[in-house]
Amino acid sequence: xxxxxxxxxxxxxxxxxxxxxxxxxxxxxxxxxxxxxxxxxxxxxxxxxxxxxxxxxxxxxxxxxxxxxxxxxxxxxxxxxxxxxxxxxxxxxxxxxxxxxxxxxxxxxxxxxxxxxxxxxxxxxxxxxxxxxxxxxxxxxxxxxxxxxxxxxxxxxxxxxxxxxxxxxxxxxxxxxxxxxxxxxxxxxxxxxxxxxxxxxxxxxxxxxxxxxxxxxxxxxxxxxxxxxxxxxxxxxxxxxxxxxxxxxxxxxxxxxxxxxxxxxxxxxxxxxxxxxxxxxxxx
Ligand SMILES: [Ca+2]
Numbered sequence: 001x002x003x004x005x006x007x008x009x010x011x012x013x014x015x016x017x018x019x020x021x022x023x024x025x026x027x028x029x030x031x032x033x034x035x036x037x038x039x040x041x042x043x044x045x046x047x048x049x050x051x052x053x054x055x056x057x058x059x060x061x062x063x064x065x066x067x068x069x070x071x072x073x074x075x076x077x078x079x080x081x082x083x084x085x086x087x088x089x090x091x092x093x094x095x096x097x098x099x100x101x102x103x104x105x106x107x108x109x110x111x112x113x114x115x116x117x118x119x120x121x122x123x124x125x126x127x128x129x130x131x132x133x134x135x136x137x138x139x140x141x142x143x144x145x146x147x148x149x150x151x152x153x154x155x156x157x158x159x160x161x162x163x164x165x166x167x168x169x170x171x172x173x174x175x176x177x178x179x180x181x182x183x184x185x186x187x188x189x190x191x192x193x194x195x196x197x198x199x200x201x202x203x204x205x206x207x208x209x210x211x212x213x214x215x216x217x218x219x220x221x222x223x224x225x226x227x228x229x230x231x232x233x234x235x236x237x238x239x240x241x242x243x244x245x246x247x248x249x250x251x252x253x254x255x256x257x258x259x260x261x262x263x264x265x266x267x268x269x270x271x272x273x274x275x276x277x278x279x280x281x282x283x284x
Contacts, residue, residue, distance in 0.1 A: 025093045025158060028105070028180030030070045033060045043072070049087040054080025054163045058088065066106040066140045066178035074175045079163040083117055090158040090180055092123045095149040100185040103158070104144045109136040110174045117161035120147050128156065133164075136175065146185050158182065196248050197221050200274035205255070205267065209281035212258035216241065216267055222248045224272035230255065231266045231277075241267065257282050 026045025027033075033043045038058045041047050048058050055077040065071040072088065080086060095101065107116060114136045121127035131145040149156065158180065197219035205214045216228065226246045230239035238260065242253045255267070262284045268277040 023181040023183050024095070024101075025090050025180060025182040028090060028182070029068045029178060030060055030072050031068045033070060035060045035062055035070065043088075045091055047089045047091060049089060049159075050080070051085045052080040052082070053078050054085030056086045056162065061176075064108075064174075064176050066108075066176075068178075071176050071178040074162060074177065075172050076162060076167055076170065076175075077172065079165065079167060079171075083161045083164050086163040087159045087161050088177070089160070090182075092155040092157050093182065095153055095156045097149050097151050097153045100146055100148045101182055102144060102146050102185045103131055103180075103182050104142055105160070105180040106140050106142050106178045107134065107136050108138060108140045108176050109170065110138065111170060112136060112138045113166075114170045114173060114175050115164040115166045116143075116175075117164060118143070118145060119159050119161065120156050121159070122153060123155050123157050128153070140176075140178075197250060200224075200269075200271055200276075202267075202269045202276040202278055204278055205280050209283040210257070211282065211284050212260075213254055213256045214280065216253045216255055217250065218253075218269050218271070219250045220246055220248050220271055222272070224248075226251075227270040228253060229268050230257075231268055233264055233266075238265070246271075 030043065032045065036059065038060060039048060043060065050056060057075045057077065059073045060070050061073045062069055074088070076086065103118065103120065105118065116134050116136065118131045119127045119129065120131055128147060128150055131147055132143070134143040160177065162175070199219070199221055201219045203217040205216045207214055218228070224246060226242055226244060228242040229237045230241055232238050241255055260282060262282050264279060264281055266277050266279055269275065
């Protein structure tokens, strides 16, 4: 019987796929705007909306900021008839349906107690939901909420509502907003790095059962002498799959068993004092 020994080995570095936290919304820190009083779409990335009898002064200022060199100052003049009459809306950004996002904004008011409402919605004005309400402090403070983009959503807008009835007591009080940041929940600030396995391991082959090829994966925390063999149910070595000195890392070895009969076999890894054995099934 002609005996084929067929294998290939590759080293794959194990990358940690780490998402760096990056806001997905347009300039939430107002840094792209010029200073002074603003109307309509004067602030890049934002729309100022006043409705009914709601009126307010929106102004980009430099004298009271949380982040960077600019913030938005709002002074309510008349509230209008409902909470939607005075808004500043962060313009549409892309979202992925089913993904959870973290919403964060910094705000303060010259007098504590001003009420803000935050929502997230589609560009067609159907809101995903009211995210939350904040009663502002007179110190800069962060307000955070999580939301999940619903099925079918691909874009969202982020209105901040200022004309709550409770704000009647705060007419002309200066309200400051800065650093609206919307990012994927769970994202962390970590440099991408190249990680080596921390231990020896022998991973279940795939596919299994197989015919006639399958892939066996193992990891080495340091360069090691490796002996990977195929053993039959009687304990007899029927194939040396991989023998030699291997670098630290994750290795994939292809086993071609085209010359072996169907049945149950085992593959056994010895490396640097580590021994493990797993079962595999050849089904022709
Ligand atoms: Ca800013």
